[in-house]
Structures are given as C-alpha cells and as structure tokens.
Amino acid sequence: MISYDDLQKFYQEVRYGERFGRLAIEQVFTTVLQQIASMYTDxxxxxxxxxxxxxxxxxxxxxxxxxxxxxxxxxxxxxxxxxxxxx
Structure with missing residues (x-):
C-alpha cells in the first residue's frame, strides 16, 4: 500500500517512474475490464x-x-x- 504523497514522490524521484505507473495501471485497468465483461458474457x-x-x-x-x-x-x-x- 502506498499513500498518494509517496506515489507522487516516487514519480518525481525515480527515473521512468511515471511510465512505470502508467503501465501498471493500464494492466490493472484491462484486467478489470476483462473481468467485468466476463460477468456478462461467460x-x-x-x-x-x-x-x-x-x-x-x-x-x-x-x-x-x-x-x-x-x-x-x-x-x-x-x-x-x-x-x-x-x-
């Protein structure tokens, strides 16, 4: 678990931190969409x-x-x- 402030610090201090965050949330987003679609179709x-x-x-x-x-x-x-x- 990470606080919002610590996440912002991570984005600022880690090289490619924002890219890492974007890629991670994209993965979570697509997984959730697949699970929701599955609830309606499978x-x-x-x-x-x-x-x-x-x-x-x-x-x-x-x-x-x-x-x-x-x-x-x-x-x-x-x-x-x-x-x-x-x-």
Missing part, C-alpha cells in the same frame, strides 16, 4: 475455470465463499459447479 462455470487457471495456488488457501463472490455466484452454486467438474 457462464459461471467458465468464470470458475478461469479463476482456477489464474489463481490455483491460492484457491486452496481461501474460503470458498470468497471464490464464489469473485465468480459472481452464491456459495451453494459454486459447490454444484465444483461437483459437476469433478464428475
């Missing part, structure tokens, strides 16, 4: 599969209701999705 099972591909390493360490929230379904629905994928 089925929940596809969103869950994408989550597992991207974040498999942390999927075993966080509660399932967080994953369900990220995927945009209720925990009960996520449980059914996971059960269908295992079969």
């Amino acid at each position: 089925k929940p099972v596809v969103r869950y599969q994408k989550f597992m591909q991207a974040y498999f390493d942390i999927s075993q360490r966080i509660p399932q209701y967080y994953i369900a929230s990220y995927v945009g379904v209720k925990p009960q629905s996520l449980s059914r999705i996971r059960k269908r994928l295992v079969l």
